[in-house]
Amino acid sequence: MRIAVLGTGVVGRTIGTKLVGLGHDVRMGSRTADNERAAAWARDAGPNASHGTHRDAAAFGEAVFNCTTGSGSLEALEQAGRENLAGKILVDIANPLDFSQGVPPSFTVCNTDCLGEQIQRAFPDTHVVKTLNTVNASVMVDPSLVPGDHVLFVSGNDAASKAQVTSWLEDWFGWKRDNVIDLGDITTARATEMLLALWVRLYGLFGSPRFNFNVVRGQIGVVE
Numbered sequence: 001m002r003i004a005v006l007g008t009g010v011v012g013r014t015i016g017t018k019l020v021g022l023g024h025d026v027r028m029g030s031r032t033a034d035n036e037r038a039a040a041w042a043r044d045a046g047p048n049a050s051h052g053t054h055r056d057a058a059a060f061g062e063a064v065f066n067c068t069t070g071s072g073s074l075e076a077l078e079q080a081g082r083e084n085l086a087g088k089i090l091v092d093i094a095n096p097l098d099f100s101q102g103v104p105p106s107f108t109v110c111n112t113d114c115l116g117e118q119i120q121r122a123f124p125d126t127h128v129v130k131t132l133n134t135v136n137a138s139v140m141v142d143p144s145l146v147p148g149d150h151v152l153f154v155s156g157n158d159a160a161s162k163a164q165v166t167s168w169l170e171d172w173f174g175w176k177r178d179n180v181i182d183l184g185d186i187t188t189a190r191a192t193e194m195l196l197a198l199w200v201r202l203y204g205l206f207g208s209p210r211f212n213f214n215v216v217r218g219q220i221g222v223v224e
């Protein structure tokens with residue numbers, strides 16, 4: 001597949017490298033065409049890797065990964081161009097965290113709205129699927145770094161797009177299908193974005209990002 005990865009940080013580079021390794025053609029997008037991190041990544045990742053502006057990348061990709069900083073995601077996606085995002089799946093990994101006052105961060109949007117919803121509202125012709133935002137970049141593409149069962153969540157309005165992304169999570173990144181929980185429509189991304197409040201605290205406690213959440217269920221169908 002031709003895939004756009006918007007973002008030159010550790011998430012964009014980790015996802016991009018994994019996808020290139022699987023034989024996909026990946027174009028990394030940045031705010032500028034000559035971003036040094038993107039150029040170095042493309043050089044190291046090999047002939048199936050390229051880079052350009054967000055617009056270049058989004059026009060190239062059959063699917064798009066949003067790996068930009070949460071407070072800049074809407075701006076980055078505007079730069080990508082709605083015509084280049086229309087009809088495509090947008091895997092939204094970004095979290096709306098504001099570190100301007102230090103750690104722990106606050107949310108730029110939360111409670112009654114979230115970044116995933118803001119993106120879906122701004123780009124109604126794009127199929128936004130929020131996922132992977134609750135784990136560290138290395139765990140995203142290699143869940144075996146955390147032993148045992150642990151979960152990912154998917155949120156989105158389009159059932160077919162969520163099913164497609166779930167297949168990608170399994171086939172490309174190695175997540176067990178039973179460990180991918182479809183939470184519902186894009187409003188459910190409020191919960192996974194706000195889960196970062198706990199994630200950041202656990203990171204501070206453990207001193208390592210190689211952990212994840214699990215959900216353990218009792219008897220199904222019992223209502224109390």
Ligand SMILES: NC(=O)c1ccc[n+]([C@@H]2O[C@H](COP(=O)([O-])OP(=O)(O)OC[C@H]3O[C@@H](n4cnc5c(N)ncnc54)[C@H](OP(=O)(O)O)[C@@H]3O)[C@@H](O)[C@H]2O)c1
Pocket residue numbers: 006007008009010011012029030031032035066067068069070071072073075076093094095096097132133134135136137138
């Ligand atoms: N780090 C993790 O393990 C992890 C885990 C889960 C979720 N996430 C989420 O994934 C996203 C990427 O995280 P990251 O750590 O890889 O990198 P990051 O430093 O949060 O984001 C880097 C990217 O954001 C872009 N950016 C920054 N300010 C911008 C603005 N005002 N307008 C448009 N674009 C802007 C940068 O653009 P340029 O390329 O032009 O400089 C760069 O491509 C974040 O939303 C983060 O919350 C991260």
